[in-house]
Amino acid sequence: MKKILLLAGVLILAGVAIALLFVRPCMPAVPDDAKLAGKSVADFPQTASRSFDAMDSRLSLSDDEVKGRNTWLLWTAGDQTLWDYLAQHGLGTADLLKAIDSRQRPSRFKDMGLVNQPGMAQAAQPDEYGLWLDIGAQEDGVDAAVYGRPTGIMGLRLYPNPKFDAAARARWDANRYYSDTNYYNDPKLVRPYVVGMACGFCHISFNPAKPPDDPENPRWENLSSTIGNQYLKASSFFASKAAPDSFAFQVLHSWAPGTIDTSFLATDNLNNPSNMNPIYAVPARLTVAHEEEIAGGALNFPGEQRRMAVPHVLKDGADSVGLIGALSRVYVSIG
Secondary structure, eight states, X not given: OHXXXXXXXXXXXXXXXXXXXXXXXXXXXXXXXHHHTTOOGGGSOOOOOOTTTTSGGGOOOOHHHHHHHHHHHHOOTTTHHHHHHHHHHSTTSOOHHHHTOGGGGGGHHHHHOOOBOTTEEOOSSOOTTSOOOOEEXXXXXXXXXXXXXXXXXXXXXXXXXTTOOHHHHHHOOHHHHHHOHHHHTOTTOOOSEEEEEOTHHHHOEEOTTSOOSSTTSOOGGGEESSSOOSOOOHHHHHSTTSOXXXXXXXXXXXXXXXXXOTTTTTTOSOOOOEEOOOOOOHHHHHHHOOEEEOOGGGGGSTTOOSXXXXXXXXXXXXXXXOHHHHHHHHHHHTO
C-alpha cells in the first residue's frame, strides 16, 4: 500500500511539473514599477553632467560619451525594487541599506573592498528616520528623481521608498532595525529608502596609473570607471548579517576577494565566481575579432545582427550574444 501511495505521489508531482511547463509561458508579464507609475522613456532622460570628468585620467569625452559614462555610473534601471525585496526576504542577506551605514565609512575599503565616493563624509548624526547616511556631494545636472542620490559608495544610489506610507512610518524603529534580528528580518517591514545598484558598483576602482594615497579617501582623479573592482569582498557586503550556517553565507564566503558570480541571482545552480573584468580597448579588439553567429533572443536587441564581431571582453563568454546583448545582460545580473 505504501508503495502504491508513493507511486501515486510521484505521478501527481510529475503531472504538476509537466503542467507548469505548459502554463508558465502563458503567464502574463508583470509590469515594472515605472509602468505601474505611468512613466515613459521620456521620464528618464540621460544626463550630460560633468561631475565625474576628473575620473579616467581626465579623458576628453563628447557630451554623448559623457551620457554613456554617466549611465554606467548612475543608472540602476529600477533594480532597487529587487534589492528591497531581497532585504525583506533575505534573512540578513543583501540589505543594501544596512551596507551603506555611514559609521562604516572609515573602514569600508578594508572591511568590504568598497570604493568611497569623493566629496562625501561620514555622518555625525542619523537622519530624520534614524538612519546613518553619508553626507555631502553635489552632482550638478543629476536628477535625483531619475538617478537617486549618492550613498557615499560608488555605484550605489539612494531613493525614497514609495511604499513608506503613514502606516510604515508609524511602525518604523531605526534602533530595532539596526539591532533586533526579528524586526529587521520581518518580510513586512517597509524601509524608508531603497538602494539601487549601477554597473559601476562592480567596475569602478582605483586607477593603477594614479592610485590613492589613502584607499578609504580617494579623489576623483584616483578612480577608473572600467578597471574592475578587484578588492570587493562580496561576503562582507552581501551577507554581513547572514547566519554562518545559512546557505547564502556559505556560498558568498566561498568567493575570493575581487570575485563575483554574475549569475548567482539567476540561480543557475553553478557556483562560478570570477574576478571583475576590466573593460578597455574595445574598438581595437573589434578590429581583430572574428564574426560569430548570433541567435535566439539576443537578436531582439536593437542593433544586433545575425553575424557580428565579438570582442570577448568577458572571459566567461557572456558577450557571445554580441556587444549590445552583453551590455544589456549586466542589468539582469544585478537585478
